[in-house]
């Protein structure tokens with residue numbers, strides 16, 4: 001039996017339980033838990049029966065005092081790059097939550113640091129590993145779609161702005177300095193990751209973005225809310241067009257629908273499952289297949305399983321790498337720029353953006369203030 005992979009987790013908020021569940025499912029050893037709000041780390045320690053696992057308020061201290069193969073970063077976005085880089089410099093592999101980074105410059109820095117350290121970094125996107133996405137991948141690899149020329153994603157929540165309508169302990173989601181943006185940085189990343197991974201990580205040449213914010217809210221005074229609630233993106237690659245219509249809040253039923261059109265076949269993924277549309281036996285002999293495929297293992301279990309194998313030296317596709325994440329970061333930044341200035345933006349003309357060296361420290365200060373004021377638990 002191989003020794004268990006040792007993992008340390010930073011950020012013991014909402015999503016940390018999903019990571020901790022995967023560690024348990026895969027027999028990984030949790031050697032440290034860290035949160036600037038220490039009671040949150042204590043809560044997770046107790047909930048998951050991690051009696052021997054030390055907890056830390058300071059990430060640097062956890063890196064110094066624990067020995068781990070892997071660090072999971074599950075903090076607000078502004079801390080993703082700084083903590084990932086600190087972990088790499090301390091010789092750890094990193095599994096970081098999505099979205100990768102606040103800007104292109106940070107994303108590039110992570111690529112460089114991972115190369116220097118000779119360690120692996122992945123950004124989480126478990127939706128890429130959903131059962132129906134694996135099925136779509138198989139159909140595409142088998143050539144069932146022919147030439148793919150068009151992809152569309154529609155994701156609508158009726159009422160679901162994190163930090164506002166739900167997840168009230170994570171106010172940072174709607175504060176641009178800390179999150180980098182709204183529904184695109186939150187949900188858009190999953191779908192970009194999913195459809196780009198299915199269509200071979202195309203080079204996106206240009207994008208048009210349009211954003212909207214205008215629904216009422218009842219946030220306590222002094223909580224910043226300056227991110228988009230709805231965003232529509234049109235993106236071009238040489239061979240395929242992509243659209244993303246994304247809403248955290250809308251007067252529309254909750255919707256999750258993806259279509260991928262090819263010259264031989266088309267795939268739709270929606271709440272009813274996986275659908276394949278083609279002709280069989282000649283022109284106009286339409287053939288539609290609908291199926292649901294449940295996978296007992298979660299997307300996160302797949303990701304950690306592959307990552308553990310890669311850390312042990314096996315040659316496995318761990319996706320989403322920092323290089324792949326850069327495609328998503330570039331498109332996101334192009335969409336925001338287009339929304340701001342109007343008109344189409346060529347990705348080659350995009351500035352890398354500037355790194356704010358104080359951004360993560362600001363997150364830490366703010367978390368502590370909000371906790372002390374009883375505005376988050």
Ligand SMILES: NC(=O)c1ccc[n+]([C@@H]2O[C@H](COP(=O)([O-])OP(=O)(O)OC[C@H]3O[C@@H](n4cnc5c(N)ncnc54)[C@H](O)[C@@H]3O)[C@@H](O)[C@H]2O)c1
Pocket residue numbers: 010011012013014015016034035036037040057059074075076077079097098099167169170171186360363364367
């Ligand atoms: N909540 C979800 O459903 C969900 C789903 C998928 C991905 N994510 C992603 O996971 C990440 C975390 O989201 P969340 O919902 O768990 O947020 P959260 O606010 O509930 O948790 C983040 C935690 O990180 C801690 N933290 C912040 N900076 C820190 C630092 N420098 N050192 C130590 N701890 C620090 C905070 O105190 C907080 O407890 C985000 O990137 C988010 O996009 C969240």
